[in-house]
Amino acid sequence: MTAIPDLAAIEARDAADPLRHMRDRFVLPKGVIYLDGNSLGAASKDVFIELEKAAKEEWAEGLIRSWNKAGWFDLTLELGDKVGRLIGAEPGETVVCDTTSTNIYKALHAALSMRPDRSVIVAEGSSFPTDLYMAEGVAATRPGVTIRLEGVAAENIEDLIDDSVAVVLVNHVNYKSGELRDMAALTAKAHAVGALVVWDLCHTAGAMPVDLNGANADLAVGCTYKYLNGGPGAPAFVYAAKRHHDQIQQPLSGWWGHARPFAFTQGYEASPGIRRFLCGTQPILSLRALKGALDVWDDVDLDLLRKKSIELTDLFIELVEARCGEFGVKLECPREGARRGSQVSFSHENSYEIMQALIERGVIGDFRAPNVMRFGFTPLYVGYRDVWDAVEVLRDILATGAWQDKRFAVRAAVT
Amino acid sequence: MTAIPDLAAIEARDAADPLRHMRDRFVLPKGVIYLDGNSLGAASKDVFIELEKAAKEEWAEGLIRSWNKAGWFDLTLELGDKVGRLIGAEPGETVVCDTTSTNIYKALHAALSMRPDRSVIVAEGSSFPTDLYMAEGVAATRPGVTIRLEGVAAENIEDLIDDSVAVVLVNHVNYKSGELRDMAALTAKAHAVGALVVWDLCHTAGAMPVDLNGANADLAVGCTYKYLNGGPGAPAFVYAAKRHHDQIQQPLSGWWGHARPFAFTQGYEASPGIRRFLCGTQPILSLRALKGALDVWDDVDLDLLRKKSIELTDLFIELVEARCGEFGVKLECPREGARRGSQVSFSHENSYEIMQALIERGVIGDFRAPNVMRFGFTPLYVGYRDVWDAVEVLRDILATGAWQDKRFAVRAAVT
Structure with missing residues (x-):
């Protein structure tokens, strides 16, 4: 066993961290390692x-005029490019x-509309469930469409992809x-x-560089409230490669996706470009908050971000195994940094209770059924010392059995 | 011609208005009649x-814990009942x-799922267009579904409703x-x-008492950013009568509509009750703003609201016709208050330019193609004197031709 780094070495890494200053852009509660x-x-x-500007100036003072003057109507595209x-x-x-x-839902319909002679959707049995539920929703109304699941129809997704497949719906990083x-x-x-592919980027957008066009991707979706820090339930995004735009049809064909939304014509005519994925009027206050969150990214080098992300997660694995290994925690994510998102999962037969005890002590991770403790590392505001401190709290909880009074806590979590 | 009220009479009505105090709950820009x-x-x-509480306390300090502790996850139902x-x-x-x-889209699919042997959607040719676009979207993927339009297939919607009709999609008040x-x-x-009916309440929710259950209604939808004052693009609502809940199927079957969203099971199982209309994670900041807006309604008597609404709109019609009739404005909405929403429409061949001139002078209404000036009267913050003053500004613009330099302004508007 090689020696683990000591606290002085950890603090030296924080001091030398080129992303350290980003932490000052965020507001984090005292006493919490997030x-x-x-x-x-x-x-x-x-x-x-x-x-505050959106609510008190644009809305209260500008009122209806802000749709044009404050650029509300184009916010979906402006923020789309920032995510892009x-x-x-x-x-x-x-x-x-x-x-x-x-x-x-829109992306799957769009893909099916581009492959009218095919009817199979391939997805992952281990996917975050809503992806599967939406595929079910598409299949429920679209005649003949069937779903093949990795882990059910075959062990590896590659073995499910043949020339009957219209679209593969796949998570870039698995949520668990x-x-x-x-x-x-x-x-x-x-x-x-x-076949076409829809990438779910919920756990990679803002967590590492993603290169959709470099991979010749077709379609992608993702949320903005995780690593992009857009706020609870902040609106999501959808991407389509330019070469597909003209062929995309999707049934949520609301007025915001119309070629001339203010002409108020009776018949639908899809807008050129990515705007045809729009449907109804978007929640501007949440979008304006998201704008603030995305502005932070203007100053971030994504390669540095990824380097730090791997260092933080490597360090966490190393310290947990060295300091807590004797208490029965087991690594449940890839050990190799290059094959891993910006998160680490450990299992333990009392994961739920241990996570409750951690949260009570200010170390906030989350629990995923049946027995996974999940820890996410956002390089913009998590430091090396945070990793060290979190592991020491975990060790203390395991060593003292301080999780044992959490056994009857009500289980609830939100991803 | 009977004499129009004088300014003293107008001011007396404001002084006696039982809703007058509600105006103090709102922030309105100086110099504007909205x-x-x-x-x-x-x-x-x-x-x-x-x-501010949602952003700075619940999100920034509470972080992930606020999904439970601040009640974010149940906000959709809590606010639903407030609208209800x-x-x-x-x-x-x-x-x-x-x-x-x-x-x-969800409501139409839900209705079609309850009438599997029928395939006709009836709608209004004069509808706000997105209703028609969404009906098109439903028909595009659902085999055999066709759309019959009032104003196209027949003059009156009643003549289109026969036993082949699954659902009638209709606006409670016409937007124009x-x-x-x-x-x-x-x-x-x-x-x-x-047949079933989906009511679009965009222009009646918060504008007058609506009695869905009294009318034995099936389904309804509406926005919260007009008369309910929820903020730009605030999330919308959907209603279904309890007797229908168990039969409702809709294809936007995301995890928030699942019976056990946190069990993370592979297969979709619709939640009991109205929650099955939920799909994905909702924009909490916009919802929390909406909560503030809906709290205002706790103190409002809707019968008094309707009475004032009719008085304001009656007065506006009376004054415009008396003071501006000579300049070619023509009433384009029902003259009888009981048959009208809380808005008044006038046409003029230069409506667009006149509306631009009005807005420049601080009287904010809007323009609807091809030639309608639309004026909305929110009884919570519009008074009788506002009506008087708005008409005087309109008269001045018409009498002096002050709209003529607006002819080349770019046309854009948002409903």
């Missing part, structure tokens, strides 16, 4: 400024709107295990048999 | 308080979520003409042949 930014990102000061820069999209390929679930898929390879595999 | 609350309602002070009280719904029949367009439909009569007509 390892749940992969569920709900923290608030930045930029958000408060934008939100972080996921390898060109301007005009990403739009922010609605929810991830709804955008999955943190496993990262090879976007370029899987996309190439699907394209080789004429 | 007659566009039917497009975007004004901000209340309550909204600012809730929004204003539209004649029982608790548990209304939920706030997504957009009006998306909720129309302001005409109010008889909810109970049309619902009975549809029920007599086994």
